[in-house]
Amino acid sequence: MINVAVYQGPLVHGPKRGAKGQYPKKRHDMTQIFPPDRRIDMCRRLVVMRQTIGEAIGYRLCPSPVWDMLLDLYLAQYEKREVYLFSLYTAASDIPQSTAHRKIAEMEKRGLVTRDIPRPDGRRVAISMTAQGLAIVDRLLDRIIELWEGWKS
Helix, strand or coil, X not given: XXXXXXXXXXXXXXXXXXXXXXXXXXXXXXXXXXXHHHHHHHHHHHHHHHHHHHXXXXXXXXXXXXXXXXXXXXXXXXXXXXXXXXXXXXXXXXXXXXXXXXXXXXXXHCCCEEEECCCCCCCCCEEEECHHHHHHHHHHHHHHHHHHHHHHC
16 A cells, blocks of 8 residues: 655755654555556546646656656557557657667666567567556556545545
8 A cells, every 4th residue: 555645835944854864764555546447547648748748848858758658658558559669769758769768778677668579670679568567657647646636626
């Protein structure tokens, strides 16, 4: 169960330190699980929000290539469409291909995505989310939905 602290305004003096001078650990326990259609809806909203922010102030000022790619891969999983390496670069919104390639390699190293080369000539590289990657994004979307609904009421 993830229990994330509720925003209570800006911190003036920073978080209070524990007895040993360390900051208290934040817990990230989920409190509610939402059905896939709610998650997909929120995922689409987040993609539109990222596009809106990027278009308004520029993608270079607010880069989040890993999040952008994870959202695209998440939607692709439920839309039953394949995502290839080159198309995933475009989901990473206005960052160099080399940076996007490095980020994909980092996600692969962390077990979030996997590469598949379906053709023997190696010209197409399919990228998909692993079960671990899907579970992480599911939990993130559940928490975002929960926060969104808390602010609406």
